[in-house]
Amino acid sequence: MDHNSTQTDEPAVIYPLVSNVGNERVLEDWLDDGAYTVYRGERPVTDAEFDLCIVDEPGLRRHRADIAEARSDAKPVLLPVLLLYSGQGEDFLGDDHDGIERAVLESTVDEIVSLPTRQAELEWRIRTLLRLRDRSLELQRRTDELRQFREAADASGHAIYITDTDGTIEYVNPTFEEITGYSREEIVGETPAVLQSGECDGELYEELWETLLAGEKWNHEMVDETKAGERVVLEQTISPVVTEDGAVKKFVAVAQDITDRKRYEKRLESQRDDLELLNQVVRHDIRNDLQLVKGYADMLKESVTEEAYGDLETVREAVENAIDLTGSARDLADVMLQSDSETTTVDLGSTLQQQVRELRAEHPNAEIRLEEPLPETAVTADSMLGSVFRNLLNNAIQHNDKDTPEVAVAVGREDGSVRVRVADNGPGVPDGQKAEIFGKGEKGLDSAGTGIGLYLVQSLVDSYGGDTRVEDNDPTGAVFVVTLPVAE
Structure with missing residues (x-):
């Protein structure tokens, strides 16, 4: 009892x-x-x-x-x-x-x-x-x-310390001791000024005191210095403890050590800058040079000997593949450089029609069918939705072992989603590769490519909240299925 x-x-x-x-x-x-x-x-x-x-x-x-x-x-x-x-x-x-x-x-x-x-x-x-x-x-x-x-403060993974209204430290928890290097006996009776590294100006501390003495919470990242002289970045939240009549009597500070996170963010920022530079090189310099090579190869068709014509066609095909690859690399870099993925409403029918027209012009030897009429459907995506279907169509043509590649595009509407099927008459995808075909660096059957196109497809469709998969076509080939959410 x-x-x-x-x-x-x-x-x-x-x-x-x-x-x-x-x-x-x-x-x-x-x-x-x-x-x-x-x-x-x-x-x-x-x-x-x-x-x-x-x-x-x-x-x-x-x-x-x-x-x-x-x-x-x-x-x-x-x-x-x-x-x-x-x-x-x-x-x-x-x-x-x-x-x-x-x-x-x-x-x-x-x-x-x-x-x-x-x-x-x-x-x-x-x-x-x-x-x-x-x-x-x-x-x-x-x-x-x-x-x-x-007990909670002692077990906390964040540094916690309590001061009086003058800033004199009255309590610190074990994590504070671990982060700063100061023991409880050394720091109690001191002020947080012993942690100042000199990187924060006086205006910041003036703002801190004005906020706290007004009875409001203060939050900021601060670069402090440990007992050993090492710099440490702390994300601090300091709250005043007030009496019933509103008088401030204590301050409680909770600090998280984000030093490693800030280093990682700085490294990511540097890598982002490098990726942006690489994207510019791929987008302009390399792609322009490849277009120039393709133009000269087209001019040479009328002047090379019959024996060399086959070699010239091999050069042209390789250049076209390289141009497609730079396009996929450019699109993938754009995806990676997006700080926030903001989706909007995109008309699916016009996007598919545009990509089919462009691929028909680029691959006159292929037969590309778009089953119409298309349902009037808007999906949740962004401006890079066209890259999804361009890569699927390119994949169906370039990795095809038939003299005349055949590709059929069909669209079906279901509850809350729309399904796009891109079917080809190529060699198909073995069952053992179906689950990984959209992975980074994965290639299709007898493919000389990098697999970056299908990886880009997967990345974009995932960001739209959709789904991708591959099935067998009848009697031969593969069917790549993309499911996208219908815009409300």
Whole structure:
């Protein structure tokens, strides 16, 4: 039984343990006013839940052991006992009075009321003892909260420290010691100024103090210095602790060590700059040179010998593949350089028609069919949706082993999504490669490419919230299926 439970919203429970009939009648008449709940059960004292026990002399002699045990279990919370004494004077406080020793009496009873007494007097004594119990319960609650805070702070992975209104440190947790190198004994009594590295200007600290003294929370990244002189980046949140009348009495700071994260972000920023430079080279210099090679190869068709014509065609095909590859690399770089992927509404039909027209012009030897009429459907995507279908169409043509590559594009609308099927008559994709065909660096059957095109398809469709997969075509070839969410 938990004698430390508090009844905050219910009347106090009084447990009368009186043996005298007159005392029973008095308590029955005087306590039955709705202000209290009188416990009238037959449970032992040690199992009963109550806030105040009222006993008379016979009741104390009979239950004193159980009362002492209940009071001991309730510690440090007070479980008060009030004794109704019907004798004269205080002779019962002798070393031995009818079997009740002074030591037992003093350790068991908190208040003595001599009988007869007035109801108002008894009421005042009862309320006084209950107020003492309430304060005892509140003190225990606050003690428990402080203990829980201390345990949580000590176990926290963030540095935590508390200062007074002058900034003097009063508490630090173990993580603070670990990050800064200062022990609790070294830092308590100092101010956070010992951590200053000199990289933050005075205006920042002025802003900090103005914010905190105004009773507001302050958050900022700060470059501090450990005891060993090493720089450490801390993301700090400092909050004022205010009283009920709004006065600031403490400051609590929580700091996360983000030094490694800032180094990683700096490295990513450098890599992003390098990728941007590479993207510009691919987008302009290399692609322009390849277009120039292709133009000269077209001019040479009329002037080379019949024996060299086949070699020239090989050169042209290689150049066209390289141009396509630079296009995919350029698109992939654009995807990687996007800081945030912002989707919009894109008309699917016009996007497919444009890509089919362009691929027909680039590959006149291929037969590309777009099954129409197309459903009037807008999907959730972005301006790079065309790259998805350009790469799928290129993949179906370039990795085709037939003299005349055949590609069929069909569109079907389903609940909340639209499905685009790109089917070819090529060699198909073995079952063992279907699950990985869209992976980075994966290639199709007998492919001399890099696999970057299908990886780009997967990356873009994933960013749109869609899905990609590959199936077998009938009687031969593969079907690449792209499912996209319909724009609402």
